[in-house]
Amino acid sequence: MADPSLFLAPQMFEFGWAFDDWPRLGRGTLVGHLLECAGQVSGGYFADPGFKDVEDLARLGFPLAEIDADGNAVITKVAGSGGRVSRASCVEQLIYEVHDPAAYLTPDVTADFSQVGFVEEGVDRVRAQGASGRARPDQLKVSVGYLDGWIGEGQMSYGGPGAVARADLAREVVLKRLALIGVNMQDLRAELIGMDSLHGPRSSVEPWEVRLRVAARCDERSDAVRVGNEVETLYTNGPAGGGGASKSVRQVVAVGSLLLPREAVKPRIEE
Incomplete structure (x- = not known):
């Protein structure tokens, strides 16, 4: 349908x-x-x-x-x-x-x-x-959901003078920490919301506030948990002035699409 x-x-x-x-x-x-x-x-x-x-x-x-x-x-x-x-x-x-x-x-x-x-x-x-x-x-598109690992995410806000420099340093710290502790990741994003998260290359205008977001897709839930934990530790272990930390872990339900012959699909109506 x-x-x-x-x-x-x-x-x-x-x-x-x-x-x-x-x-x-x-x-x-x-x-x-x-x-x-x-x-x-x-x-x-x-x-x-x-x-x-x-x-x-x-x-x-x-x-x-x-x-x-x-x-x-x-x-x-x-x-x-x-x-x-x-x-x-x-x-x-x-x-x-x-x-x-x-x-x-x-x-x-x-x-x-x-x-x-x-x-x-x-x-x-x-x-x-x-x-x-x-x-x-002659063919129908079928979308199939399947489990495809976990996403761990952490965020932290920085505002005021030097906000971007502090957020950049925080990003550097988290990435190095994830490497040091050996988190196994398949995909990784580390971006500054308000600066480079949507359009890639940075603009010449520095914002008054930004939010660091680090997210990774992992095969194991335990690795995904550690991604958010490393961002949360920036409260006292990272650059000055960070706040509003959040973290989450969610299982990935991925979608794969394929085509089937129409005659292979049998409609069933339930009242």
Whole structure:
């Protein structure tokens, strides 16, 4: 089941669409794709002050679609609610998780979004048009969860003059300590949140406060525990002015995806 399938099914039921009515299934899948992230298309995740302003976000209205029997739709929201439904918000949601717009694969249809357009018909009313579809894929994607070790993590904040230098020293201390005590790690990240944790290379502007984060994936829980412990010891053993320490250990449930022949999957409905 794909996310838009939850919106396609009631359309098929209401309008009596056949399971091989590919153009209508493609249009219905577009509606589902636009609605599947709820408040994103009505201004939630879309909001970016000064660039994409959205009013009354605290009272965000979730989107709804007015759909005709051919799958053509107007995207809108409850009158008087906060948020914003616009051509721009619909375009953002349209390209979300789409690799090939001419072949958006779902279990129900291969949807074609390559000719989709949006027309604003009024305040918070956008018509979606141009979607189509062709035969559904012969294979189904299956995601399998499996246990894949442990993640140990520790964090510590530094603020005021010299915050970055002290956090850098703290990071150096923790990494050397983990090597000295022989923690077995498969993956390791040591970063300063507010400085280099998201975009890599540092900016030229030094922040007033940063937070050191050290996290490692380990085969054994005992090794993962030691990662957070070494960060916590910075309270008195590391650079001055650290505070707000936290640590955690969690088991990793990883996901692997593969394709199976459709006929190998047997649906079962339980009441």
